[in-house]
Structures are given as C-alpha cells and as structure tokens.
Amino acid sequence: MSNFWDSRKSAVLTMVVAWLGLGLGLAGLGGLVPLLKYVYRQAPFLGESFVARAAGPLYACLVCGIAAVIITLLLLGDIRRGEVFTATNVRRLRLISYCGYAITLACVVGLIVANPWLLFAFIGLVAGFMSLLMRVIKNVIDTARLLKEDADFTI
Amino acid sequence: MPINVNLDVVMAMRRVPAGELANRVGITPANLSILKNNKAKAVRFSTLEALCRELKCQPGDLLQYIEEGDNDE
Numbered sequence: 001m002s003n004f005w006d007s008r009k010s011a012v013l014t015m016v017v018a019w020l021g022l023g024l025g026l027a028g029l030g031g032l033v034p035l036l037k038y039v040y041r042q043a044p045f046l047g048e049s050f051v052a053r054a055a056g057p058l059y060a061c062l063v064c065g066i067a068a069v070i071i072t073l074l075l076l077g078d079i080r081r082g083e084v085f086t087a088t089n090v091r092r093l094r095l096i097s098y099c100g101y102a103i104t105l106a107c108v109v110g111l112i113v114a115n116p117w118l119l120f121a122f123i124g125l126v127a128g129f130m131s132l133l134m135r136v137i138k139n140v141i142d143t144a145r146l147l148k149e150d151a152d153f154t155i
Numbered sequence: 156m157p158i159n160v161n162l163d164v165v166m167a168m169r170r171v172p173a174g175e176l177a178n179r180v181g182i183t184p185a186n187l188s189i190l191k192n193n194k195a196k197a198v199r200f201s202t203l204e205a206l207c208r209e210l211k212c213q214p215g216d217l218l219q220y221i222e223e224g225d226n227d228e
Contacts, residue, residue, distance in 0.1 A: 153189060153196040
C-alpha cells in the first residue's frame with residue numbers, strides 16, 4: 001500500500017479536485033439564482049428581497065472563487081512540469097490570496113445587505129483564514145525560490 | 156559585485172578553451188560561463204581547487220576583491 005501512492009499521483013489527485021471545483025463553480029454561476037429562489041420558497045422568513053440582496057455578494061464570491069481555481073490549475077501545471085520555486089508561482093499564490101480577500105470583502109457586503117448574515121460571516125471567515133494561509137505559503141515558496149537561486153548559481 | 160572573477164584572463168594566458176576546461180574541472184560549460192561572467196553567487200572549494208589545478212594558478216589569480224565605488228582595477 002505504501003508503494004502505491006507517490007507525489008505524482010498526489011499531484012494528479014489535486015488536479016482532479018481542482019477541475020471538479022472549477023466545474024462546481026461554473027455550475028454555480030448558472031444555478032445560483034434558481035437555488036436562491038428555491039431556498040426562499042422553503043424559508044420565506046428570509047424576506048422578499050432575499051434573492052436580490054444575496055445574489056450580488058454570492059456571485060462576487062463565485063467569480064473570485066473561480067478565478068482562484070483557474071490560477072491554482074495553472075500553478076499545478078507548472079508544479080507537474082517541475083517548475084516549482086519560480087517568481088511566476090509566487091505571483092500566482094499572491095493572486096490566489098487576493099481572491100480570498102476579495103471573497104471576504106464580498107461577504108462583508110453580504111453581511112450588511114443580505115440575510116442570512118451567518119452564511120456570509122462563515123464564508124468570509126473561512127475565506128479570510130485560507131487567504132492568510134496562502135500568504136504564508138507564498139512567503140515559504142518565495143524563500144525557497146531565493147535559496148534555489150543561490151544554489152543554482154553556486155558553481 | 157565586489158568579487159571579480161578573472162577566469163577569462165587566466166584562460167587566455169594559459170590558452171585553454173572553455174569547453175575543455177569545463178570538462179577537465181567537472182562542471183558544465185554553462186556553469187563555467189556563469190563563473191566567467193561574474194553571475195555566480197558562490198564557488199565551492201572543490202571547484203576552485205580544480206580550476207587552480209587545471210590552470211596552474213592560485214585562487215588570488217582568479218578572484219579579485221574590488222571595493223564598491225573603486226574605479227581602479
């Protein structure tokens with residue numbers, strides 16, 4: 001069992017999950033409003049303007065999420081080619097963290113204008129925390145890039 | 156960078172081509188070029204030893220310290 005799994009298979013699995021995420025995100029773009037209408041029919045206490053108020057921030061979250069997944073796919077492509085510690089990948093990780101912060105910002109707007117606020121609070125907190133983690137990973141990769149550069153130019 | 160590598164000068168004096176020197180020292184021609192063009196960030200003692208052995212010179216013949224702002228070479 002220990003010989004079955006390796007880093008190449010792990011990278012493939014990550015790619016598959018990322019593509020699934022992209023598919024879900026794109027499906028969400030098309031299906032968000034019908035889903036919100038269905039939720040309103042099940043829970044009319046949310047108010048008549050629920051769909052209109054929640055759709056905007058949620059669409060913003062979806063778009064930022066899709067952008068983050070696309071950048072992640074580009075990053076994974078480079079990693080599979082062996083190009084890991086590069087300035088381009090550092091930039092991509094920074095952009096992914098910005099997408100997360102944009103989701104947090106959209107959720108702050110959602111908190112203020114839409115109901116239920118708990119949903120936006122949860123999504124915003126998770127996105128903010130994940131963005132912080134991405135920033136840390138970006139810093140680690142950047143340091144590794146500099147160390148690799150030093151090693152590459154050590155004759 | 157304050158450390159100047161005078162490898163090309165010594166190679167010219169000894170009339171050793173780059174490809175041949177790289178082969179004898181055990182580094183790639185690309186790495187030798189990095190060294191010659193002052194793009195290297197560090198040199199291993201083993202590489203320095205091999206260069207001095209093949210070029211029959213001292214480390215001081217290959218490496219020169221130039222203070223920043225000093226225009227005289």
